[in-house]
Amino acid sequence: MPESHSHFSHKDQPYPWLYQDVQFTEEQVIENLLQDFNFFKELEENVSRNAQTFIDYIRTDQKKLRFQNLMHTYELSSEEGLALLSLSESLLRIPDRETAYKLIYDKTNRLSKQLDRPEPLSFLEKVGKLGIHLSNWFLDQKHNENQSFLKPFRRLFGGVSEPVIYRTFLYFVKKLGHQFVMGETIEKALALTKIDPHNGYRHSFDMLGEAALTAEDADRYFESYTYALHKMSLYANGKDLFEAPSLSIKLSALHPRYEFLKKERVLKELVPKVEALAVLAKQKGIALTLDAEEADRLTLSLEIIQKVASLPALQDWDGLGLAVQAYQKRCLGVLDFLVNESEKTGRRFCVRLVKGAYWDSEIKRAQEKGLSYYPVFTRKNTTDISYLVAAHKLLNNDKAFYPQFATHNAYTVASILEMAGERDFEFQKLYGMGDELYDYILKNHQRPCRVYAPIGVHQDLLPYLVRRLLENGANTSFVNLAAKNELDLQKLTENPQSLLEKEKSRVHSLIPLPQKLYGNARQNSKSKDLADPHELELLAKAFEQVEASFPLSVHSLTSKKILKREETFSKFSPNSTNLAIAVVEKITEQDVDNIMNEAMKGFDHFKKTSAETRALLLEKTADLFEKHMNRFMALCVYEGGKTLQDALSEVREAIDFCRYYAEQGRKLLKSQTLNGPTGENNVLTLYPRGVFVCISPWNFPLAIFIGQITAALMAGNAVVAKPAEQTPLIAYEAIKLMHEAGFSKDVLQLVLGQGSTVGQALINHPFVAGVAFTGSTAVVKHMAQIFALKEGPIVPFIAETGG
Ligand code: FAD
Ligand code: 2OP
Numbered sequence: 130m131p132e133s134h135s136h137f138s139h140k141d142q143p144y145p146w147l148y149q150d151v152q153f154t155e156e157q158v159i160e161n162l163l164q165d166f167n168f169f170k171e172l173e174e175n176v177s178r179n180a181q182t183f184i185d186y187i188r189t190d191q192k193k194l195r196f197q198n199l200m201h202t203y204e205l206s207s208e209e210g211l212a213l214l215s216l217s218e219s220l221l222r223i224p225d226r227e228t229a230y231k232l233i234y235d236k237t238n239r240l241s242k243q244l245d246r247p248e249p250l251s252f253l254e255k256v257g258k259l260g261i262h263l264s265n266w267f268l269d270q271k272h273n274e275n276q277s278f279l280k281p282f283r284r285l286f287g288g289v290s291e292p293v294i295y296r297t298f299l300y301f302v303k304k305l306g307h308q309f310v311m312g313e314t315i316e317k318a319l320a321l322t323k324i325d326p327h328n329g330y331r332h333s334f335d336m337l338g339e340a341a342l343t344a345e346d347a348d349r350y351f352e353s354y355t356y357a358l359h360k361m362s363l364y365a366n367g368k369d370l371f372e373a374p375s376l377s378i379k380l381s382a383l384h385p386r387y388e389f390l391k392k393e394r395v396l397k398e399l400v401p402k403v404e405a406l407a408v409l410a411k412q413k414g415i416a417l418t419l420d421a422e423e424a425d426r427l428t429l430s431l432e433i434i435q436k437v438a439s440l441p442a443l444q445d446w447d448g449l450g451l452a453v454q455a456y457q458k459r460c461l462g463v464l465d466f467l468v469n470e471s472e473k474t475g476r477r478f479c480v481r482l483v484k485g486a487y488w489d490s491e492i493k494r495a496q497e498k499g500l501s502y503y504p505v506f507t508r509k510n511t512t513d514i515s516y517l518v519a520a521h522k523l524l525n526n527d528k529a530f531y532p533q534f535a536t537h538n539a540y541t542v543a544s545i546l547e548m549a550g551e552r553d554f555e556f557q558k559l560y561g562m563g564d565e566l567y568d569y570i571l572k573n574h575q576r577p578c579r580v581y582a583p584i585g586v587h588q589d590l591l592p593y594l595v596r597r598l599l600e601n602g603a604n605t606s607f608v609n610l611a612a613k614n615e616l617d618l619q620k621l622t623e624n625p626q627s628l629l630e631k632e633k634s635r636v637h638s639l640i641p642l643p644q645k646l647y648g649n650a651r652q653n654s655k656s657k658d659l660a661d662p663h664e665l666e667l668l669a670k671a672f673e674q675v676e677a678s679f680p681l682s683v684h685s686l687t688s689k690k691i692l693k694r695e696e697t698f699s700k701f702s703p704n705s706t707n708l709a710i711a712v713v714e715k716i717t718e719q720d721v722d723n724i725m726n727e728a729m730k731g732f733d734h735f736k737k738t739s740a741e742t743r744a745l746l747l748e749k750t751a752d753l754f755e756k757h758m759n760r761f762m763a764l765c766v767y768e769g770g771k772t773l774q775d776a777l778s779e780v781r782e783a784i785d786f787c788r789y790y791a792e793q794g795r796k797l798l799k800s801q802t803l804n805g806p807t808g809e810n811n812v813l814t815l816y817p818r819g820v821f822v823c824i825s826p827w828n829f830p831l832a833i834f835i836g837q838i839t840a841a842l843m844a845g846n847a848v849v850a851k852p853a854e855q856t857p858l859i860a861y862e863a864i865k866l867m868h869e870a871g872f873s874k875d876v877l878q879l880v881l882g883q884g885s886t887v888g889q890a891l892i893n894h895p896f897v898a899g900v901a902f903t904g905s906t907a908v909v910k911h912m913a914q915i916f917a918l919k920e921g922p923i924v925p926f927i928a929e930t931g932g
Pocket of ligand 1: 419452454485537
């Protein structure tokens with residue numbers, strides 16, 4: 130039984146509504162949100178006025194904002210902003226300088242012209258520009274000693290020497306890290322809480338590290354959390370739980386496979402780790418918050434919280450908390466879940482309400498996965514409304530919640546103050562952001578604020594830093610807009626509902642649903658949400674059916690009877706070596722001539738079909754693959770040894786190939802009328818070539834197999850397909866499906882046989898008009914020699930190689 134099979138037990142979900150909520154349309158969710166938002170109308174005037182005061186205050190003290198100004202100068206929508214991001218990213222990630230320089234050069238070499246910006250630059254802006262341009266200069270020196278890339282810097286900085294500039298550049302990148310990280314060690318950070326300007330604030334330490342890829346990394350992060358708890362307890366001594374420093378942890382740091390498909394393993398292995406940390410935190414008088422991460426981990430994180438929250442050793446402890454993201458469509462559903470859990474266990478949860486730090490990647494990932502929905506809202510104003518509705522719910526249930534409002538947005542802060550009245554809560558801010566706003570709040574509103582303070586070394590900083598750069602550079606972000614004095618205050622101090630209603634549509638019109646990603650050009654392949662237990666149950670059933678039908682009988686699919694067969698052999702699953710999945714009949718090279726003759730006959734009639742007819746056949750094929758997606762996924766798992774996720778991607782890629790070539794064929798195969806300068810009629814028409822032999826590899830047994838075939842068929846060629854010897858079953862089922870879609874048996878034939886004999890005979894055959902091959906470089910070299918020596922027209926040879 131394949132490993133993935135054991136992950137199909139997802140019945141009895143404790144929070145079924147969360148699976149439904151995410152699939153509701155965004156319009157539906159917004160409609161419900163707005164009904165809950167009515168309470169805000171009577172507050173909006175005061176909120177707007179106070180927000181204005183806060184923003185005025187933030188803007189008067191521009192000196193302090195210098196570093197942020199640098200980032201706001203380089204907005205992410207500008208080339209410099211992107212270069213800055215790449216620069217920091219590459220320097221942190223790439224271990225050797227040589228490679229880092231090459232990447233930096235690649236990303237930034239278009240920027241030199243921007244140096245001539247007319248406005249005066251602050252020192253840090255100069256350093257930023259310097260960093261970007263220095264990389265160009267440095268690299269150009271290597272390629273061309275005579276290039277004087279340094280000139281612009283000299284103009285900018287006077288006569289400073291290269292080593293100084295270089296050091297400045299490194300300083301800049303370090304400074305970028307220091308902006309957001311409180312210290313390299315917990316000891317240093319704890320000491321700083323006493324002396325730095327943040328004295329007076331509360332702290333929540335975040336030991337940098339996330340998305341562990343190995344058990345060793347996960348162990349290292351666990352150790353660093355444990356160590357931090359011990360050290361923090363010395364500072365917590367005697368303090369009230371909420372005044373003492375707290376610890377923020379990321380579950381993805383604690384397990385290398387923290388994902389829904391590995392739920393059973395995660396619950397078994399990760400829950401004890403979180404419990405151990407929570408028990409230690411309780412002993413040490415420290416509160417513990419679980420950060421919120423990617424949307425597809427949400428339900429799993431709740432299941433973990435549910436288990437930890439009901440641990441007897443943690444009873445009567447108010448220190449367990451989690452972050453809840455307002456940009457998720459399921460935000461209010463999560464609060465309902467927590468109310469339930471609170472009622473069951475008598476526990477009060479600390480809830481850190483955030484808007485969410487992964488918006489860009491949520492959108493991209495949903496598109497890449499081809500989901501039928503986005504888990505997050507597509508308009509910033511909806512996120513703001515969702516935040517305020519959630520805040521209202523938190524403030525109105527003090528039995529279940531201790532609210533912690535994490536935001537740097539002055540309007541959101543003003544709203545919370547207005548909504549809360551005398552109720553108990555705390556604000557939270559990130560280290561290196563929102564200082565001016567909260568200095569003002571602490572002084573004038575006497576509300577506590579906790580600083581989320583990352584601790585660690587630069588190797589662990591990258592993902593966190595990228596999120597902060599995105600947040601500071603995004604053109605929707607409050608901190609970015611507030612730093613721009615010229616921007617109309619109105620927009621930053623207006624009720625988000627009014628702003629939303631001013632938009633053309635409540636759902637962002639430039640962010641199509643993943644299914645509509647290619648607009649009218651073609652349909653995106655349907656997908657599955659592998660974090661949805663209902664989907665997984667359907668898949669499990671399909672897998673059972675497929676397994677029950679093994680071993681299947683598999684043979685070549687040719688239009689004429691095969692004369693000579695090799696002995697049949699049993700094919701076993703690579704996942705489970707005693708599971709016979711197919712009985713395969715191979716042919717010998719003696720049949721190749723017959724097959725090629727039939728293919729030639731097929732070509733004679735197929736070449737006369739229109740591009741439109743062929744495109745429709747491919748689209749029918751795509752539809753059939755979609756209809757039988759579960760079955761093909763099962764075959765990819767059982768025969769190809771794929772994981773569920775890879776099997777899904779494999780089938781989707783095959784479907785996308787069909788639709789992509791249909792679309793391209795319709796466009797490219799149209800006849801073009803050319804100029805006729807002497808009155809003649811010149812028409813350019815593309816013709817198919819004849820019989821294509823397609824030879825595909827085992828590692829993409831469906832996607833590459835189908836990709837090669839569909840391109841050749843769309844062009845009007847006949848195809849003889851020979852799959853890898855390891856994966857005949859997938860190929861057999863795929864070709865049967867294509868015959869069902871309407872490709873005739875002489876136009877498209879499947880040959881199962883030995884590469885060294887049957888494959889060789891196929892490419893040697895005089896009828897071969899083209900070959901598409903994916904495989905090893907050695908085999909391709911050998912094939913190229915055969916073609917070079919072959920009599921007759923040159924054979925086009927499309928080869929994708931590796932190894
Ligand atoms: P604003 O500028 O008012 O809002 C920015 C928000 O709007 C972002 O969430 C962004 O994704 C969203 N947004 C932007 N464009 C759109 C759009 N087109 N459609 C919908 N939404 C959009 N984040 C986490 O994910 N997990 C955590 O555990 C977490 N912990 C945090 C702890 C603290 C103490 C703080 C201060 C922040 C934390 N964050 C966390 C990060 C937080 O999500 C961001 O800092 C926050 O979203 C910024 O919100 P804002 O109110 O300051 O800014
Ligand atoms: C992040 O890591 C702060 O948890 C938030 O981006």
